[in-house]
Amino acid sequence: MSRLSRRRFLSLGIGAVAVLLAAAPVPGLRRPLLVVVGSELEASLRQIEPLFETRHGDIDLRWRVLGAQDMINASIDGGPERPRVLIPSNRDQLESYAGAVQARGEGPAFRGSPQPIARTLLVAVAWPERAKRLFPDGRFSWERLRAAARAGRWQAIGGPPAWGSIDLRMTDPLRSNSGQLTLALWARDQPGSEAVALLKRAIYRPARSTDILLSEFVSGGPNQGDLAFVYEAPALQRQGEAEGRWPGGYRMLFPDPTMETVLAAGVRRGEGQGREADGSRFVAFLLGAEGRAVLNRHGFRDAAGQGGSPAGDRVRRLPPPSPGALEDLLRQWQSVP
Template sequence: MNKKNSNNKTIVSLGIILVSLGLTYAPLPGVKQNIIVVSGTELQEPLQELETKFEQNNSNIDLQLKFQGSQDIVNNYIDRKNDFTPTILIPANEQTLEELETRWQAQNNSEAFYSQPQAIARTILVAVAWQERSKFIFPDGKFSWSNLERALQQRSWSKIADKNNWGSFDLVITNPTRSNSGQLALNLWLQSKARNSKMASSSQGLSVTKNATVDSFDSESLFSLIKSSIYQLPRSTDILLQEFISRGANDGDIAMVYESIALYRWSQAKISQGQPYQIYYPNPSVETVATAAIAKNIDRNTAKAANKFIKFIKQPEQQEVFVKYGFRSIIPNLNLASVPKSPWQQNIPGAMLNPSVTLQQPPDSQKTAEIQRLWSRVR
């Protein structure tokens, strides 16, 4: 065989390989690329609106949305409990994705995501309370964990405010073994207990030997009190707030939720219950940043389409959609109050464009796991 024929055969072989690769990673004409987005329920409304817009501009991509509590997103993915293959995962914050990545690498010895997760929207943990009742819990207009704990200990409005017809005092949080907002609320409460313990000991000239850490007796006592005071634990934050609104004051007095859904659903409360609720910002509170990651166990072409969607929702026009639903944009110079239909234009009681509170990052995965274990253990 001469050298020219050998070179021709090599070129043909390379051509066949390139064509095969093209067929593997390039979409076939007329075939839609399927993307399954698994998100926390707090993002349901904005993502549904953006889904329609994205598919109109990308007719070759079929977007499917699934909604779960943030901790469920992690557990269902790691334990392979979903009856579908997720493409994009968007829990409430980056720390939840870090937990997922750590657990995935420990079990599979491989990367969990195609690329670095990307922030898409921000919000803050707040409390919502019916105005008529909250003034007895927070008489100075400021949120207080110790006042809330005292109300739980008194249990009934007859003891709290001599209101016999108001029934029991009811706090509402999400299930901390399934949802991020419940975990954040318990962590902030523990921090408050630790600060108060330290201040009391210091004022009495005592050395501080035990703060309210997750493993302390104070924590067990607090968690037991909270657990015994809650009738039902919703699995996700948006479901919690919808139930809080529909059931009214007799089934829930104060709820811990995200600012985004508290702002967005405020008008629903005003209409269905004939009264608005008040928003309170704990100080400190937690800023949680919804973060999107592309799952690794998909093909490259699907990952490429997924990245296209993430880039789409980060653009200014789409960020304004998030603002309309009460989220704070990841674009620093975007004026929240100037966005059409912005909730910051509605004079919602207690809502703050620039809250005068310290904002923390969510607790790391180790602290979150400790909170879940203690919650599951106490009675």
Template structure:
């Protein structure tokens, strides 16, 4: 009997060995060691997630860059959150948004948030002042007037041929005679001006800043005292009579100008990149729609900064810096041209041989490479008081 017992025991041992080896191979596959990507076990747990809170004007460019970044950096997951610059600033201040990286449309909003944040010194500075994590531009675009050409010619004549100006617009808007007050046609009616709500949208804030600086004939040095002058406040109230509705989205004006023509807007104040995206669609519908650069403009420089809040871990900071390096890399900066932005990298030329380059393709519509002098962005307290003045004096009177 003993030989039979030994045979049975040997058989059971062999079967057990087979089951053991099979289970080991199956477990290895489930653990990811043989995954198609070749990643090591636990690699999924090593992915670092960061959030990128950004102004929606650059949505298409950001989404395109994020898609290619994810393919090249599978160990970093970028969660995109698009929000208007002023709304985003307030959300960070209130603690409703805690992004790893923030990129508003321009430095005026960033400075205002930094000033507001500093009212509680115990929190420490929100941004670094130097190094890779400090605010640096991603792409840039100036503020422009988009005007129907026949209206623009009247405005230019009223401004002694010096271009479209805020003062010429004010003269036409303030008069109860409308366009005829500056030589326009009677059937054009009242001047219809479009810009966004400056308390909700960055382009509206920039429009307010530029109009104020033109009123004072200043390129820099705007003060809180300037904003308290009753004559200036009355001038601003008269100018804003031309805006029938303060939208929250800059893109709304361009879309409505193309869709409804001068019956909706004669003049819109928008970002150059938005004008580029829509200007060709308007031709042949309601006349010629063209871009005009004010004598003094402002850059939307789209600064991006890694926040120094206590919610950002060292790993997230490192991942965020990698993401910002990618956005500032030459290939990604060159792709910004296709979306109507001027690259922040000065080494990337605006004029290229590409037939689709908007800075050459749309020159006949007023798009130009060289821009007028650029105003200096005031400090945070001045910007905050400008918005307060507008809410108290202008908005409250409507």
């Protein structure tokens, strides 16, 4: 090869490298985008993050997990550190946030309307022997569960004395949506505050989030509760883990009626980490084929209700409690020592 040819070859190589470097994201120059989600989406976001960043190499996706109420509080009071995209476990919380923002005279809270991205149901998971004793016919019954809670101990309903007290698990309704749905269903058609007091006495250590609750339930087995109220999607995700730790794993039971929660993504206006346009790109990704596929693999039903466990298709679904009804239930919960 002549000296001139070598120079041309070297120049072409340098030029090609320069083009590649110009096209690749430069560390430190990628635009941050902060998204906050409920704990039920944590496993999904771990897979979605690299997929989204592959499609949008100029965006550095960052995400945090917060309980529903903590998420709203952080979005109102966080200043420039506030998240750009909110995905709580219940879209009603986005409406509450929008109302709070407008009450402060700050104008529209979101860039466009929040978009539903997935649905999931409130379900119960129980250890097989406990489930068989509670529900001999194999079907969940609110009436039988309330009766067991009133009895207080397994021996009182025919169980072995060694099982001790009947311990139910749920998340803290003052912080978490799944706990609020559990409280509303438990107290449905029950007069006064007695039903709320009965539930609170039967609950063993309310958890901060659904993911923490399921993690404790699976790792500790029957020592960490007999039956827990969680979402269908994470319950499906952790079935294999439960089977690996405990013979037979846990049984997933579908209350009838239950409540369905709709997860929606809202792109906040105003100060926050990330551009509004980038937030919209992330929501569009969740609604696209790749985003929907990840959510479906993790047990979520799509925005139209398709997916999840077939057993959940047969139960009645009630809407979540109204803000006024929920406020009254939470007040009763707090009043119980």
